[in-house]
Amino acid sequence: MAVTFEDAVRKSMRAYWINTRDYDAMTSNKGKNRKYTKQYFDDIENEMVGKKPKDKKELEKEYK
Amino acid sequence: MKVTGPIPGENFTSDTKNYPWHRPPQYTSLDDAIDGAAKQLLSEDASDGMVILLQAGMDIATLTDMYVTSGIMSGKWTPDFAILIAGPISHIIYLMAKAYDIECDLGIDLPKESRTKAYFDAVKMDKKKVDDIINVIDSMGEELPQVIEQKATGFMAGMPQAPQEQAAIATGIMGSLNQAGAMPNALPTTPEEGM
Numbered sequence: 110m111a112v113t114f115e116d117a118v119r120k121s122m123r124a125y126w127i128n129t130r131d132y133d134a135m136t137s138n139k140g141k142n143r144k145y146t147k148q149y150f151d152d153i154e155n156e157m158v159g160k161k162p163k164d165k166k167e168l169e170k171e172y173k
Numbered sequence: 174m175k176v177t178g179p180i181p182g183e184n185f186t187s188d189t190k191n192y193p194w195h196r197p198p199q200y201t202s203l204d205d206a207i208d209g210a211a212k213q214l215l216s217e218d219a220s221d222g223m224v225i226l227l228q229a230g231m232d233i234a235t236l237t238d239m240y241v242t243s244g245i246m247s248g249k250w251t252p253d254f255a256i257l258i259a260g261p262i263s264h265i266i267y268l269m270a271k272a273y274d275i276e277c278d279l280g281i282d283l284p285k286e287s288r289t290k291a292y293f294d295a296v297k298m299d300k301k302k303v304d305d306i307i308n309v310i311d312s313m314g315e316e317l318p319q320v321i322e323q324k325a326t327g328f329m330a331g332m333p334q335a336p337q338e339q340a341a342i343a344t345g346i347m348g349s350l351n352q353a354g355a356m357p358n359a360l361p362t363t364p365e366e367g368m
Contacts, residue, residue, distance in 0.1 A: 114252065118238045118259045118271055123281045135351025136203055136257055145207040150264040 193248030200250050209249070212289045214240070214265055223266060227275045234280025237263040 112120075124132040128147060136143065200206035213219055226236060240262055241255035250258065263279070269279040310317065 110197045114242070114256075115238050117256050118241060119234050119281050122234055122237065122263050122279070123283070125263070125280065126281065126283060132260065138306045144204045145261055147260075147264065150261070150268065154268055154271065157268065 194248030196248055198250045198254065199248060200254070203258065203261075204248055204253065205350055206258050207265075210240070210258065210262055213267055214262075214269070215285070220269065223269060224273055224275070227266070227270045227273075227277050232278040233263050233270070235264050236266055292332075 121132070124135075147172065183366075200209060214223060223236065237259050241250075241259055244250050245252055245255050267277065267279070
């Protein structure tokens with residue numbers, strides 16, 4: 110099945126937004142810490158609009 | 174004979190270094206590329222256009238695709254690099270939409286989250302409540318079918334008819350064949366016939 114450039118862009122976006130380890134492995138900067146990670150943009154969003162609701166992992170920790 | 178197309182091998186002799194995407198890209202570091210993209214996206218001209226498109230209902234994935242493709246055309250990054258930075262660029266555009274209170278769609282189908290143990294514990298029915306429901310149904314006894322018939326609507330409305338009544342009102346092919354006597358009445362009308 111042929112994959113267009115647009116499909117590849119959407120696939121990369123999907124990997125970024127669901128926080129996959131594949132995306133982190135693809136974008137690792139030879140061991141150096143990257144500045145603009147998803148956490149960086151999430152922190153900006155929290156400052157703008159307030160804290161986001163807790164995700165599944167945080168809720169699981171509290172449930173235990 | 175007039176030759177109008179390119180000669181095979183002509184591309185090797187033509188001067189293509191003037192195309193931006195044929196030159197080495199401007200950005201090779203992810204952080205530098207995102208920094209440069211953010212500065213351009215947040216500039217006055219680009220942000221106006223972006224916000225107008227978001228307000229018009231365009232999804233973020235399409236805008237991201239447009240932006241990274243324009244970056245390839247202007248020689249900022251290579252196509253594979255553009256695919257890598259698509260995620261952070263989409264996040265910048267998402268934050269711009271949030272800042273202007275614009276409802277936007279990411280344009281990608283995010284997977285549904287799987288149910289957690291907390292969810293299943295919450296929906297686990299109390300055994301006592303289940304027993305109470307069963308006791309109520311048992312106590313209704315013969316009244317239950319009437320209650321169902323009164324409350325049933327739509328497809329389930331109406332109790333099923335007796336076989337004789339169904340045969341009498343048969344319509345279509347089966348009805349016409351039955352009237353002509355071409356097909357025996359398959360449904361026994363008396364218990365003796367059925368034996």
